[in-house]
Amino acid sequence: MQLTQWTDYSLRVLMYCAKNSDRDTPITIMEILERHQISKSHLTKIVSFLSNTGYLKTTRGRNGGISIARPPRNISVGEVVRMTESNFEIVECFNKKTNSCSITSTCKLKHLLQNATNAFISKLDQVTLDQIC
Numbered sequence: 001m002q003l004t005q006w007t008d009y010s011l012r013v014l015m016y017c018a019k020n021s022d023r024d025t026p027i028t029i030m031e032i033l034e035r036h037q038i039s040k041s042h043l044t045k046i047v048s049f050l051s052n053t054g055y056l057k058t059t060r061g062r063n064g065g066i067s068i069a070r071p072p073r074n075i076s077v078g079e080v081v082r083m084t085e086s087n088f089e090i091v092e093c094f095n096k097k098t099n100s101c102s103i104t105s106t107c108k109l110k111h112l113l114q115n116a117t118n119a120f121i122s123k124l125d126q127v128t129l130d131q132i133c
Contacts, residue, residue, distance in 0.1 A: 001120065007084040009046050012036050014055060014080065018072035018133045026065025053083060072133060078125030088117055 013032055020027055033043055047066055050056040057069045093099045093110045101107070 001088075001090050001117070003081065004085060005042075006046065007081055009036070009038055009042065010050060010084045011077070011080060012038075013043070013046055013050060014068065014072075014075065014129055015133050017056060017066060017068040018075075018129050021068050021072070026059060026063070026067050028065045049084075055080070072130035073128050075129040076125050077127045077129065077132065078121050078123075080129075081124055082121065088121075090117060 016032055016035065017027055029040065029043055029047060032038070033040055036043075038046075047056060047058065051058045051066070051069075054069055055075065057067050059065060059067075089095050091110060091113055093101045093104050093107065094114070104110070
């Protein structure tokens with residue numbers, strides 16, 4: 001399983017904001033862009049998404065910027081991954097509509113893979129943003 005760039009960049013933005021949450025001035029998109037080499041348009045969409053979902057606060061204007069909206073200790077990595085990833089179907093048989101596997105009814109692999117996926121997310125749920133910063 002590979003996380004999308006969207007999730008990777010979302011976690012980077014949240015980590016950066018959490019690490020810098022005690023400063024007097026807000027963080028700017030340009031600052032994160034320079035640090036992580038993310039395109040401005042992509043980064044702007046991510047910041048907007050994270051703001052709309054309650055992870056970031058944004059302020060417009062000359063002294064504007066972004067900051068973490070919730071305490072980092074209250075944000076689990078698993079929560080963010082579930083919010084930003086759209087597909088946890090790591091094999092075709094996870095999707096009943098598109099499954100064309102001929103051994104689905106007797107296959108034990110799909111159960112193993114589903115359990116592994118659940119364990120992966122469960123492990124991420126046990127780690128907070130604060131802990132990875």
